[in-house]
Amino acid sequence: MSQSLQGKRVAILATDGFEEAELSSPRAALQEEGAEVQVVSPKKQGIRAWAKTDWGDTYQVDKALDDARPSDYHALVLPGGLFNPDTLRLDEKALAFTRHFFEQGKPVAAICHAPWILINAGLVEGRRMTSVPSVSQDLKNAGANWVDESVVVDKGLVTSRTPKDLDDFNAKLIESLEQGETTGNHA
Template sequence: MSKKVAFLVAPEGIEQVELTEPWKAVTDAGHDAVLVSTETGTVQMFNHLDKGDTKDVDVTVGSATVEDYDALVLPGGVANPDALRTDDVAVSFIRDFVASGRPVAAICHAPWTLVEADVLKGRRVTSWPSLQTDIRNAGGEWVDEALVTDGNLITSRNPDDLPQFCGAVVESLEHGAAAASA
């Protein structure tokens, strides 16, 4: 049965491979991927600091509801989650998604949005190393592992971890987030 996955991003600053690789994994597994952003139009992806491709937005986060989706993927890049965490509607969407128990997958710098949504108390997560103090200050336990699953949260450190991250996202669609770490 096909599931619907929201990929939430800001208008620019998305690390391209952290959007395109999970997107491909989700669609290759027969599920529907939906690009959700804070603005209509297109988003600008980056290959580290160099401009990459653009992608059309399917729906704005203001018109999206948690109930419309089976999972949420939060790609990284430094500027993308930094912009998202200053958008109250995006932060509320993330907070509500985590509270729903549906899988939420965040890679690299994307756990900044989980910090802002105040959903990390007592949770074990990983991220890009520079976020570890923010995660700890938010009540989370930061670990340096390629893939960490804690309840419905799936986190990875960086693009090198994409094979494990993508596998966990697809597994969570089939069997729930907790199964992604098994």
């Protein structure tokens, strides 16, 4: 454990139906490096995971979205799953929270279906990105350059396809956070 992220705070924005591994794995990797990680959600109580083919565990919400200030965090993680990003992409507070990280040049990491949130926030045009294949056309239609790779980093935006890419995703997320704010990650 290197503690390279000591003093860094990371928000994981999620709600019911997030893919369990896509929240638990990045959170564990970040915490192992010394980061403080908080689950932020429109819900004030626990949120329920989707674990591959059925409902999974309930995870504690550390901060309600209504009470969370994006300026308190150094980076944002957006787990996928099908239900989670589909709900969050219609939540204007979630979109505004996400936009802040781009406006301030802070690292953002999105996996699986989570780029839907970025599409609705108007943040993907001109970006090189990846996602679960079923979201590829949505990204292309929104002006992104979609590629089929395990992880893609574009000016502080880290994207991956599925849970099988979590090792690569976590490594690039940590690397982006170690490097700090980037002048290129803007809306």
